[in-house]
Amino acid sequence: MIDTIAFDGDDTLWHNESLFSMTQDRFRALLANHLADPADIDRRLLQAERENLRVYGYGIKGFVLSMIETAVDLTDGRIGGRDIQSLVEFGKAMLEHPVDLLDGVQEVVEGLAGRYRLLLVTKGDLFDQESKIARSGLAGRFDAIEIVSEKDPATYRRLLDRHGVDPARFVMVGNSVRSDILPVLAVGGHAVHVPYHVTWAHEVAEPPTENYRRIDSLHGLPPLLAAW
Ligand SMILES: [Mg+2]
Structure with missing residues (x-):
């Protein structure tokens, strides 16, 4: 669960x-x-x-x-x-540049808030990420926001520890196999891949063969969670 x-x-x-x-x-x-x-x-x-x-x-x-x-x-x-x-x-x-939300994001995040503990885990420049989170209008929907410099297994392990999250009850949702899927599976969590139409060459990685799900857009997330 x-x-x-x-x-x-x-x-x-x-x-x-x-x-x-x-x-x-x-x-x-x-x-x-x-x-x-x-x-x-x-x-x-x-x-x-x-x-x-x-x-x-x-x-x-x-x-x-x-x-x-x-x-x-x-x-x-x-x-x-x-x-x-x-x-x-x-x-x-x-x-x-204005922050443009992807299709389905607003309604899916709002629908899940309150029913699950929601975290936002993003990497990059602190000032820029904070500014984008504020402008997204979504900040209030998350129980915690983490801006990290790298998304590797050690980072995820530290985050899960800090928030007292059991990896077996945790799922990460993201577009990057390299940053959002592989390191989460490595620490015993679940992962859902939502590919974006462009991927930076640095983020390209072979998807794992098992233990993760792939959906075309965030609209696919609530039914997937319900079936889990
Ligand atoms: Mg990403």
């Missing part, structure tokens, strides 16, 4: 990766004046993002610094100050 449900935020409750891929399109267009191969731009940017995770962590600010670094690198330092300014503006536009 499940008594505690944790939701991921980005691309599970609200759109996020679509904003990154839209900005990456703008980044590619900006660099197209200097360079020919768009595939190379994507590859180098991903490489910079991955290398920078350990210094900046997840989030938009680190993404902007990775774009700048990639632009300087790929143009052999010829990128102009105006273009760098544009990259900074791309980041500000992302940070100020």
